[in-house]
Amino acid sequence: MSPASSEEVQTVVAARRLRAVRSVFIGVGRPSTAAILSRMVHNPELVLVYESGTIGAKPFRIPLSIGDGELAETADAVVSVPEMFNYWIGPGRIEVAFLGAAQVDRFCNLNSTVIGDYDEPRTRLPGAGGAPEIAASCGEVVVVVPHTRRTFVERLDFVTTVGHGDGPGARGRLGFRGKGPTAVITDLGVLEPDPESKELTLTQVHEGVGADQVREATGWPLAVAGELRTTEPPTADELGALRRLVSR
């Protein structure tokens, strides 16, 4: 088997994060691939929840959209959008939410609305979708994004979704119920909020990646944990399952 690409390592690490989790909220793309992979190799009981209203979907293939028919056909329950947000997400019934974003700041706030000025944007992005309320209410949030200076910025062009706001105590002041972001998983490593300052700190690098390389790809002076862990490389099982899944 050829060695794992950095994107494959990212997906495998995200899948491991769901080992002991009951339910995960996911959009399409890498988070969805990771969650399906986790059901294949780590946690067959994992409940996949998609925004389209499918609770307990068991896709065999990676869906292109959150509305693919296979998600509804295999789900334990299919609910309307108001029900999804009011009965399931709002009350914090979902344990983990995987989110992506175009920009992430040091307190893990997210931008998926615009690059540039809101009224005269350089790049108009899709917008909030479910992210603000998902991040406020789900048990915890794991962000899955590529690690570049375009993504990891000193200052967001627009705060679409609050992670840890302006630091310690911010979520409490805003009345949020969930813990907020607990990890950012990238193709270079893993960042976690410092327990005191809530600032994202590099705690883990993937094999062959140095802390300097991650600092270089981050748009603010990145804090690095004293004991930097190295990601355990994907096992043959994990990588084999991931490649089978992608090729289906």
Next chain:
Amino acid sequence: MAELTSVAEAVAELVRDGDAVALEGFTHLIPFAAGHEVLRQGRRELELVRMTPDVLYDQMIGMGCARRLVFSYGGNPGVGSLHRFRDAIEHGWPRTLELEEHSHAGMANRYAAGASDLPCALMRGYSGTDLAARTRVEPVTCPFTGEQLVAVPALRPDVAIVHAQEADREGNVQLWGIPGVQKEAVLAAKRSLVTVERIVDELEPRSGGVVIPAWVVTAVAAAPAGSRPSYAHGITERDNAFYREWDAISRDRDRFQAWMGEHVMGGVAA
């Protein structure tokens, strides 16, 4: 009681220039046939309302029929950007597009309030975001517990257009699979059109089926495969290849117009 009619007649009668029109369908049952009929009939100055303006609204925005967009997520799911939506916002082409932007939870609650004939909905949300200052949301205090909540205004579109699997000859509608916010949109709107895959003698109860009685629907019209390239669960399949192809078709203004002329406008110059 719903009138059984054709898509063309229903659009002619129900959709007027300047209307707020919600063509709903959350990743499923998207009413493409009816949306294309709105374009062919040349409606102008519309306020398009939809949680997830995807390819259909990209087409409608690119054809210049919309003055305003009320939405919560504008992307081509799983593929990327909506290029016509972006071109309108970034460059004002073919015209400027006024935005009213919400979160999904906000839009879903706005429809639910509209369906309930309440002026607003209460929810937790928007706190700490830049969206709060850019949209219609107000802080309120719960009179019972003192908790800080927000209120979002009810959505009351002039017309809701949705697609469903079937209707009977009385105009009672049934849809199943991912239900989205179609029922809420129909109940919230002043007028409504439901296009259906087929007209049947009798609705057979379905697991997870959502029934919308004829007496809350203005018009029902048969439109077989009327949600393509979206799908009608159990009847048609989502054309994922087309959603991918749309990325290239929509990227270029000329190619977009040529495509719309050929495939939607029926030879009428785009």
